Amino acid sequence: MVTVLKLGGSVITEKEHPEILATERVDQIADRLQSSMTERLILILGGGSFGHPAADRHGLSVELGTHDARAIADVHGAMLRLVDHVIERFVEREIPAVAFHPMSMGVRDGDTLTLSHDGVQAAFEEGFIPTLHGDGIVTVDDGVTILSGDTLVADLAHQFDADRVGLCSRVPGVLDEEGKVIDRIEHFSSVSSVVGESDATDVTGGMAGKVETLLDLGIPASVFDLDSLGDFLEGAQPGTTIDGSRVN
Amino acid sequence: MVTVLKLGGSVITEKEHPEILATERVDQIADRLQSSMTERLILILGGGSFGHPAADRHGLSVELGTHDARAIADVHGAMLRLVDHVIERFVEREIPAVAFHPMSMGVRDGDTLTLSHDGVQAAFEEGFIPTLHGDGIVTVDDGVTILSGDTLVADLAHQFDADRVGLCSRVPGVLDEEGKVIDRIEHFSSVSSVVGESDATDVTGGMAGKVETLLDLGIPASVFDLDSLGDFLEGAQPGTTIDGSRVN
Numbered sequence: 005m006v007t008v009l010k011l012g013g014s015v016i017t018e019k020e021h022p023e024i025l026a027t028e029r030v031d032q033i034a035d036r037l038q039s040s041m042t043e044r045l046i047l048i049l050g051g052g053s054f055g056h057p058a059a060d061r062h063g064l065s066v067e068l069g070t071h072d073a074r075a076i077a078d079v080h081g082a083m084l085r086l087v088d089h090v091i092e093r094f095v096e097r098e099i100p101a102v103a104f105h106p107m108s109m110g111v112r113d114g115d116t117l118t119l120s121h122d123g124v125q126a127a128f129e130e131g132f133i134p135t136l137h138g139d140g141i142v143t144v145d146d147g148v149t150i151l152s153g154d155t156l157v158a159d160l161a162h163q164f165d166a167d168r169v170g171l172c173s174r175v176p177g178v179l180d181e182e183g184k185v186i187d188r189i190e191h192f193s194s195v196s197s198v199v200g201e202s203d204a205t206d207v208t209g210g211m212a213g214k215v216e217t218l219l220d221l222g223i224p225a226s227v228f229d230l231d232s233l234g235d236f237l238e239g240a241q242p243g244t245t246i247d248g249s250r251v252n
Numbered sequence: 253m254v255t256v257l258k259l260g261g262s263v264i265t266e267k268e269h270p271e272i273l274a275t276e277r278v279d280q281i282a283d284r285l286q287s288s289m290t291e292r293l294i295l296i297l298g299g300g301s302f303g304h305p306a307a308d309r310h311g312l313s314v315e316l317g318t319h320d321a322r323a324i325a326d327v328h329g330a331m332l333r334l335v336d337h338v339i340e341r342f343v344e345r346e347i348p349a350v351a352f353h354p355m356s357m358g359v360r361d362g363d364t365l366t367l368s369h370d371g372v373q374a375a376f377e378e379g380f381i382p383t384l385h386g387d388g389i390v391t392v393d394d395g396v397t398i399l400s401g402d403t404l405v406a407d408l409a410h411q412f413d414a415d416r417v418g419l420c421s422r423v424p425g426v427l428d429e430e431g432k433v434i435d436r437i438e439h440f441s442s443v444s445s446v447v448g449e450s451d452a453t454d455v456t457g458g459m460a461g462k463v464e465t466l467l468d469l470g471i472p473a474s475v476f477d478l479d480s481l482g483d484f485l486e487g488a489q490p491g492t493t494i495d496g497s498r499v500n
Contacts, residue, residue, distance in 0.1 A: 071379060073348040077339050080351060084332050091325050100321040102396070103328060108356035111374040120368030126359040126390040131319060142374040148350070 006044050007168040007237075008161045010153055013052025013138070014174040015230055016090060022057050023082065025089045032230055033172070034097045037133075040237035044128065046160050047101065049137040050153040054086035055079055059150050066155070069146030076148045080107060080140050087137045094135075102132040106139040106151050113144040117155065121163050128164070136160070154217045161221055169225035170236045171214060176229040177243030178211060189246045192216055219248030254292050255416040255485075256409045258401050261300025261386070262422040263478055264338060270305050271330060273337045280478055281420070282345045285381075288485035292376065294408050295349065297385040298401040302334035303327055307398050314403070317394030324396045328355060328388050335385045342383075350380040354387040354399050361392040365403065369411050376412070384408070402465045409469055417473035418484045419462060424477040425491030426459060437494045440464055467496030 018024040062075035087103045094101040110119035124134040141151035177185035199212040218225040228243030235242045266272040310323035335351045342349040358367035372382040389399035425433035447460040466473040476491030483490045
């Protein structure tokens with residue numbers, strides 16, 4: 005049983021305050037992970053108020069790259085600080101998280117992302133919890149572009165043949181016009197009118213991008229909030245289930 | 253023309269003071285690099301007073317591994333801080349250095365190190381200076397062991413078919429019994445009596461290990477100090493030339 009779990013940037017950081025970790029929420033996550041350590045788990049961290057403002061400041065996105073090493077150092081450096089903070093709090097509680105930095109793992113050429121997973125795979129087999137994060141990625145002819153946590157979720161879920169995929173978000177699921185959690189999404193067209201942009205700086209697509217990426221996964225994915233993380237880790241499908249597998 | 257240049261930990265850090273960057277020397281290196289920006293360059297940072305004390309504290313070496321995520325986070329985190337500091341000072345001077353973290357690039361199994369170089373290669377082709385560093389490396393059945401900067405020099409020089417290899421050290425070369433620089437070394441046996449342990453904490457082999465690694469390279473490598481870095485970058489072979497190619 006392999007689980008890929010993304011911890012949204014809005015959950016683990018104070019999204020309105022640059023480079024401030026949401027320490028209380030990160031500790032809550034650590035508590036939930038501690039209670040379910042039998043899972044084989046891969047973690048992906050979103051950028052939140054670490055990576056996104058830096059990317060925004062330099063005009064970087066998944067499509068717009070840079071050859072400016074200053075800009076790359078700012079974005080990558082911010083994400084290193086985030087993963088360092090999170091890992092610090094996790095290992096304090098004996099959660100065997102080990103950081104992997106996607107920009108070091110490969111390259112993007114057009115729409116094709118090629119990451120080497122040897123280190124992550126070996127870490128997984130040694131009993132660690134590989135912990136990746138949104139990052140820059142060297143992109144042929146474009147310098148460095150942004151590699152979003154959501155794209156990493158899809159890449160890792162595919163590579164490790166994941167049984168379960170979860171996105172722990174600030175909202176309890178994908179919400180309809182009345183603010184109620186949509187139970188299940190199988191087509192993007194059924195929700196395109198309600199999944200707008202996310203409200204804070206997000207260079208990587210917001211909820212619309214998440215839904216599209218998750219519909220393409222081939223397995224059901226759950227979008228839920230921190231209150232439901234325990235349930236998800238124990239096998240439930242809280243929040244919104246996004247499942248494009250019947251359509252694709 | 254591809255040059256692999258290792259910046260020794262004793263040059264870029266205050267080796268007797270934990271996690272203190274040798275800012276003046278790092279800025280001198282930046283000046284030299286700025287004057288020779290036509291080279292295609294790959295940089296490797298040694299651990300110095302960042303990685304080595306952490307590794308030592310946890311009993312980690314190139315042979316002794318750990319499954320303790322706390323220890324891994326300490327060693328890897330220290331090296332992230334070092335590369336972050338160095339890159340900061342380099343990009344300030346418009347040296348297009350981009351960090352790559354070896355633990356994310358692969359795995360070791362016994363004596364076999366397998367790193368994926370796709371990102372480094374692409375960065376190189378985009379005009380960046382890939383900047384790697386001594387790090388941990390996931391090692392089959394041993395958790396995480398230490399991957400030394402010297403081993404990385406050999407790996408990268410081989411992978412990128414380097415024309416030139418340099419180790420910028422605190423000493424002006426490999427020294428004989430009288431403290432004079434040995435001009436040329438072709439066999440380990442000729443210097444085994446004089447290359448002892450290095451004097452500060454060094455989990456990765458000291459000068460003896462460097463000489464052995466460099467003799468195996470297949471191309472000549474130069475060991476020199478900061479005063480000769482400019483000469484090396486301009487094509488000279490200052491300090492000690494280590495060349496095992498006639499023997500191997």
